[in-house]
Amino acid sequence: MKSNVLKTILPLAVVAVGLTSAASTSSLSSKSVAQQGYQHIANPDSCNAVQQCDEGGNFNCKIGASSGSGAQLYDSNCVTPLKRSTNN
Structure with missing residues (x-):
């Protein structure tokens, strides 16, 4: 019984940790x-x-x-x- 719980919960915990770390990493790059x-x-x-x-x-940052x-x-x-977010 003990090994069945570990076989079920451990993979779910690993997936949960992976998803949260991936989500936190991708949100940093969009700033x-x-x-x-x-x-x-x-x-x-x-x-x-x-x-x-x-x-x-993706617009080039230019003078004027x-x-x-x-x-x-x-x-x-x-x-x-350098780049900028707007064309003006």
């Missing part, structure tokens, strides 16, 4: 974080802080993004292009 956007410039200080990019979407013709903004190292 957007505001990040300062930097523009490449042609002087010894190769980056210039311009505006905040929220990193929560409503027109779409502005310069692309990058992370503080001026290497990784």
